[in-house]
Amino acid sequence: MDTYSIRNRIPxxxxxxxxxxxPKRQAIEVQQRRxxxxxxxxxxxxxxxxxxxxxxxxxxxxxxxxxxxxxRKPRTERVVCVxxx
Numbered sequence: 001m002d003t004y005s006i007r008n009r010i011p012x013x014x015x016x017x018x019x020x021x022x023p024k025r026q027a028i029e030v031q032q033r034r035x036x037x038x039x040x041x042x043x044x045x046x047x048x049x050x051x052x053x054x055x056x057x058x059x060x061x062x063x064x065x066x067x068x069x070x071x072r073k074p075r076t077e078r079v080v081c082v083x084x085x
Contacts, residue, residue: 046063
C-alpha cells in the first residue's frame with residue numbers, strides 16, 4: 001500500500017506579483033487625479049450667442065440667454081502640438 005504525505009496534497013503558496021514600477025512624476029499625477037473631486041458643474045459656450053452656460057449633471061442642455069440647444073466645450077488653454085506627416 002502506498003502512503004501519501006500531506007505535503008503532496010497542499011498546493012504551494014504563490015508569491016503575489018509585484019506591480020510594474022511607475023515613474024515618480026506619473027505616480028504623483030495619478031495621486032492628484034484621485035484626490036481632486038469631480039466638479040459639480042461644467043461650463044460650456046453657446047454656439048449661437050457665445051455666452052458661457054453652466055450646467056450640472058441632470059440639467060437640460062439649453063442656453064439660458066437665447067434658448068439654443070447647441071452648446072460646445074471651451075477651448076483648452078494649454079498648448080497642444082500635433083506632428084502631421
